[in-house]
Amino acid sequence: MAVLQTALNWTATTDNIELKASAIIVCGGSSGRMNGIDKIFAKIGNMPVAAKTIMAFEALKEISNIVVVTKEESVLPMQKLCDEYGFKKVTDIVAGGACREESVYNGFKMLSSEEQIVLIHDGARPFVTSEVILRVLASAKAYSAATCAVNVKDTVKVVKPDGLIVSTPDRSTLRAVQTPQGFTYSVFKNAIEAANDLSVFTDDCSLIEAFGYPVYTVEGDYNNTKITTTDDLGFANYLVTKDGK
Numbered sequence: 001m002a003v004l005q006t007a008l009n010w011t012a013t014t015d016n017i018e019l020k021a022s023a024i025i026v027c028g029g030s031s032g033r034m035n036g037i038d039k040i041f042a043k044i045g046n047m048p049v050a051a052k053t054i055m056a057f058e059a060l061k062e063i064s065n066i067v068v069v070t071k072e073e074s075v076l077p078m079q080k081l082c083d084e085y086g087f088k089k090v091t092d093i094v095a096g097g098a099c100r101e102e103s104v105y106n107g108f109k110m111l112s113s114e115e116q117i118v119l120i121h122d123g124a125r126p127f128v129t130s131e132v133i134l135r136v137l138a139s140a141k142a143y144s145a146a147t148c149a150v151n152v153k154d155t156v157k158v159v160k161p162d163g164l165i166v167s168t169p170d171r172s173t174l175r176a177v178q179t180p181q182g183f184t185y186s187v188f189k190n191a192i193e194a195a196n197d198l199s200v201f202t203d204d205c206s207l208i209e210a211f212g213y214p215v216y217t218v219e220g221d222y223n224n225t226k227i228t229t230t231d232d233l234g235f236a237n238y239l240v241t242k243d244g245k
Contacts (some may be wrong), residue, residue: 023057024107027070027123028096045240052126065091069107101198121180122189124227140182148220150177178220
């Protein structure tokens with residue numbers, strides 16, 4: 001137990017460099033559709049998914065520090081991974097909560113109001129690019145809340161439980177939202193501390209929207225997909241092979 005407690009509060013040393021944003025990377029999913037594979041530690045190419053994701057933020061001078069949130073039993077393996085890859089900006093690795101937003105909140109508690117912008121990203125989105133990250137960061141700085149998103153390619157239907165189509169929304173108004181999602185520290189703090197039930201929010205923007213804050217979108221990337229199934233893992237390996245990433 002003593003070792004586990006040390007791991008849960010693991011803090012790495014980092015250079016004292018003044019930068020513009022903190023990142024919370026959420027790696028606490030259940031991997032329920034992965035046929036027993038822990039997607040965060042699964043390899044794409046020769047690198048674990050989590051390592052590739054963290055590396056995208058580690059490489060940017062605009063990111064001052066990174067907080068990784070993972071399952072309690074994965075804290076020690078995550079510490080080992082971060083040590084192995086020499087991530088200097090990962091300042092904290094913390095255990096997640098019962099739902100996504102509780103996990104995000106656990107990571108958020110590691111930050112302070114000195115961090116002007118907070119970026120929140122899915123650990124299972126390893127192909128996020130620096131361009132997308134910086135677009136979200138710039139928009140969050142300008143508007144206080146922002147996310148990346150892509151146009152919906154398919155026609156979307158609103159359907160009743162029995163399968164009957166109710167309506168067809170105008171596809172030009174629809175976007176598939178991705179991460180990172182970015183907020184000023186104060187806006188996110190106000191919203192998450194005011195929420196009574198964090199389990200009802202499917203992403204960080206929906207939490208912000210619920211408390212009346214406007215959220216702006218910037219261009220995402222169709223390759224910035226979330227690994228949810230074994231098919232997604234296969235596609236991720238295809239992208240690595242195709243692009244030599």
